[in-house]
Amino acid sequence: MAAAESGYKAGVASQPVKVQKKNSLPKGFVYLDEVIPTAQYEIRYYSENNFTGSRVDGYKAPLAIFSQAGAKALKAVSDDLAGKGYILRIYDAYRPQKAVDDFVAWSQDAADIKMKQQYYPKLDKRNLFKLGFIAKKSGHTRGGTIDLTLAYAKTGTLVDMGSPYDFFGEISYYNTSLISKTQHANRKILKDVMVKHGFKPYSKEWWHFTLIKEPFPSQYFNFDVE
Known part of the structure; x- marks a missing residue:
């Protein structure tokens, strides 16, 4: 099948780039x-x-790739x-599973803390799996889990959720008092x-949802995002 162009937004969601x-x-x-x-895709x-x-x-x-069933529900x-x-x-x-494996390798490199202040200022990175912020087997790898938030349609600006995406700490728990x-x-x-459209929330990450009726509930994929 011929390659197609996409106006995806990488890094900063307001800056479109052409992708094959x-x-x-x-x-x-x-x-x-x-x-x-x-x-928006960031x-x-x-x-x-x-x-x-x-x-x-x-x-x-x-690029964002998802199961067809998940995409239908998300639409x-x-x-x-x-x-x-x-x-x-x-x-x-x-x-991909290789990305999850990359997270595991990163967690074991205690010297690499360059993103600590932005993403996990109060935590030891070695504990992120035990605390439930990262998993060695992920619903994402089954094509059934999505990380997302809301933006205002008129302005494109993010809705204030109280903590940023992928921030590891209690403030990201859905029911936090912070x-x-x-x-x-x-x-x-x-x-x-x-929830109305068939997704299950995750209590420790307000942005994380898994399709209840996953088409691949026990299959973990490893093809590249490309």
């Missing part, structure tokens, strides 16, 4: 921008702005939010619409 899609996805997977073109693990400080193994393009989420004045910003969808009532209300808007 490889278009060789396994059966049952799709490019999310072809299903939800109105969303694929953090393709950039250096993530908790490792480097592009993560397996991310060869700033319903997007359509529902459009009537309320919101669009989605997607940070990560399908994640954020305001308005920030809680914003998290609830995202959670409620995701």
Whole structure:
């Protein structure tokens, strides 16, 4: 299949870049921008702005790939939010197993703490797995888990959720007492619409949702994001 161009946004979601899609996805997977073109895409693990400080193994393009079933459910989420004045910003969808393995290797390098202040200022990186912020087997690798937030449709600016994406600490727990009532209300808007359309939230990361009826509930994939 011929390569196609995508207006994906890497690193900073307001700066579009042209990407050549490889278009060789396994059966049952799709490019999310072809299903939800109105969303913003800031694929953090393709950039250096993530908790490792480097592009993560397996991310060869700033693309969001997801299971077809998950994409259909997420399109319903997007359509529902459009009537309320919101669009989605997607940070990560399908994640290769090699990327998860890259996280494991990073966690074992105690000397590498260049992103500590931004992403895990109060934690020892070696404990991130034990604390539930990173998993050695991830729902992302099954194509059933998505990391995302809300932005205002009129301005494209992010809705205030009280803590940034991938911040490892108690403030990222959905029910934390460390954020305001308005920030809680914003998290609830995202959670409620995701739950309505078949996704299950994760209590320790307000941005993390897994499709309940996953098409590949026990299969972990390792194809590149490209």
